[in-house]
Amino acid sequence: MTVHQARNRRQEIPLKLELRGITKRFGDLVANDHIDLTVEPGEVHALLGENGAGKSTLMNQLYGLLQPDEGQIVVDDEPKVFRSPRDAIAAGIGMVHQHFMLVPVFTVAENIALGHEEVRGGPLGWLDRRRSRRDVIETSQRYGLPVDPDALIEDLPVGAQQRVEIVKALTRDVDLLILDEPTAVLTPQETEELLTVMRSLTDMGKSIVFITHKLKEVKSIADRITVIRRGKVVGTASPQTSEDELASLMVGRAVNLEVTKAPAEPGRNVLKISGLVVDDDRGTHAVQGLDVVVRAGEVLGIAGVQGNGQEELVEAIMGLRPVRAGTVELDNEDLSGMSTKQILRSGVGYIPEDRSHDGVVKEFTVAENLVLDMYDRAPYGNAFKLNPAKVAESATERIAQFDIRCQGPETAVGTLSGGNQQKVVVAREMSRPLRLFVASQPTRGVDVGSIEFIHGRIIHERDQGTAVLVVSSELDEVVGLADRVAVMYRGRILAVVSPDTPREEIGLLMAGITGGEEESK
């Protein structure tokens, strides 16, 4: 077995990695343009770049999922060609993907064993479950990463799933670990824990490539930083570099990291949710008796680790998921039971979490996407026909107004960058008279320039007197936008706090930890 040979050959010898002139093209798009990168043994090398800068593409080539068009991967001064992840693993490279590569209906041990199963002889390959379990326990103890080998993945919280992913890579005796946006789904405390784990791994001689767009984490953990912009290496930096400098390197110009806004002037209660219960796809209660109020002219931010019912809450408000119990009232009118169309037309704007599935129709043009909500209304058309001239005219207007960078109204939305696609969604949803604006992960997969713009529009909408509900797994975003922060944990609002509350406190709440015991004692 090649894996095992490699394992014996290189035991305890740290791995040195060099990427030389890696180039990858997808059609006309140059995703990676002659990238050079050296990862020294035992270092944490941060790969910093915006969404879409080409970080993941680069790492997928290093992990054998994609093959470079040009350039060389050199491991320990020896050029390598990785045709599949199998080759990469054999060379001592492991990867923890942003979207976990775990089979939800398998146990932890099964997931970790998959691909290099312990088997007893025979042509069938009878699984040796006891040895698989033992391997998991051994590795998890050796690196201090507690995992239960018999738990089903789908029952585990994301933080635990991530540990499984790391253990999975480590059981393959890799010496270089690629972590692709590992902190995106973690609470601040879990992030701290992860950074500690990363530190102890490098102490044991492993190298780590840490892909991220979060500057604070880079500064606290990285030994060296390589910044990528639009497929090119634009510079290397040391962790002493200031956040502003890193940000401008990453974006290519000076950026304003803070959301500037005047104090809110909240008015009447626009959205009032009481006792809301909503089921997830598996039929269990994802939202469990939630109460919340959003007032006119304020932004209520919902913070929380992904998977605590935020998605179901938003979908229930929008009529995309049945309300099992409780009420959702818009200015005292019950929305539950209304169709999504009725809800949209009663003055609710909506940025869905999954832009490419729920936000836009990729094959449609910008102009068509901009009237998806109003295509059968004057002036764009009626029940029988569209009015293409009006559609195009309004599209041209809104493209300018919302700074949508495209060749024109007839461009297919699928060809635009993530940020510009999102601006199309924002432009569409903000073109109706609104009472409530619901934004779920409004800047996920969006470049910094577009983030600034979208945040500005959301605040602008607030200042017009609209009630705004923002759901985001990025705590920075919630705290930056919100006038009040509601922390959601296991289907309920655990507390509503001011955005000025210390991060640590919000982080503890996100993990379900309340400090309420002191008074009762």
Added chain:
Amino acid sequence: MSTATVAELTEVAAPEPFWTRQRRLGLGLIIFGGLAAVLFGALAPSEAARFTLSEDAEGAALSINGQFGAILFGVLTVAAGGVLFAGLAKRRQTLLLTLGILSFVLSFLCWQVAGKFLPLVDTSSGTLQLALPLILGALAGVLGERSGVVNVAIEGQFLMGAFAGALVGTMAGSVWAGLISAAVGGVIIAAILAVLAIRYLVDQVVVGMVLNLFALGITGFLYERLMQPDAAGYNTPPQMPTWSVPGLSDIPVIGPVLFQANLLVWVALLLVVVIHFGLTRTRWGLRTRAVGEHPTAADTVGVRVRGLRYMNVLLGGVVAGLGGAYFTLVATGSFSKNMTAGAGFIALAALIFGRYSPFGALGAALFFGFAQKLATYLSAVGSPVPSQFLNMLPYVATIIAVAGLVGRVRAPAADGLPYIKG
């Protein structure tokens, strides 16, 4: 240390809707059981219904008064439904449901058999024989679908298998040559399915349907041009011999059913066990299930997703081809146009009814086989129910089983989705 605590959240008891699945099933059983008790009870003559252990009316038998039995089992159905409806059955839902349906069937039988007799051995072995192609077809489905390839071409694989088995069996004068060719016939269809679905990413259901039509067309054409003009030369395959296991075949009922049978019966039953343990206990099975659930995850740990899918679909072709051999080498003795008559689709239903598991598929196939056997038996003894309705029985049973009883079956997550790298 601060005295922070993890928030203790009690689960909210959201109001359960009154009409749960359990309640609906319970109500269904109550209604059907009540109808059975009243209707079958009223129609059944007050004569003995004999379930005989031997082939004829004499000999050892389980006997019950028809009218009494019809009412008794009808009431039992109602009782099972009542327990379900009252919500008393927490975990035993499936058991009660099975019990209820069984009682209903028995009630019906008591009415039909009253004053006559039902030979148990013949019924059981007939059930097994009729279930045979369904078992094999459903297993072929299990192999493909657990690895993420939907196979609706089981019907086509049956037809090709049946045809190839008859043709080569006749020409070679050997039933074994026929059997092997039948497997090859199934593999041919499977290969086309695999290449189009896995390599060219064509919609798998559409490909499957087209392949069914293709198999129907080509076997029909060759039958007319080749077999009809010279049946002796091309369409009189030797039949699969019946072997009996000495000793074991003397066990009452079970012996003649299981140990006095043809090779295909044993192959089918053995395959159920092999595939079950293969899927759950071997490296191949773990990888197959991973590829069917989350191919990207499998790929990132070095499992060859497409290769494994090819292998499983082709293996499925072998199994379905053997199922096709049943029609010409066991059941009838010659090929005729469209002789499978939708059995492939019933096998597909058995696969889903059996929740994509080998033993589930076996149970479902036996259920459908019994429905078919019952239809033949009832028309033979001159049931008052019109024969057209009796012939509908297996199909009605299929619809009720798949639509009503299964509820939500969880298919492999990546079933039917082509895998595109990157």
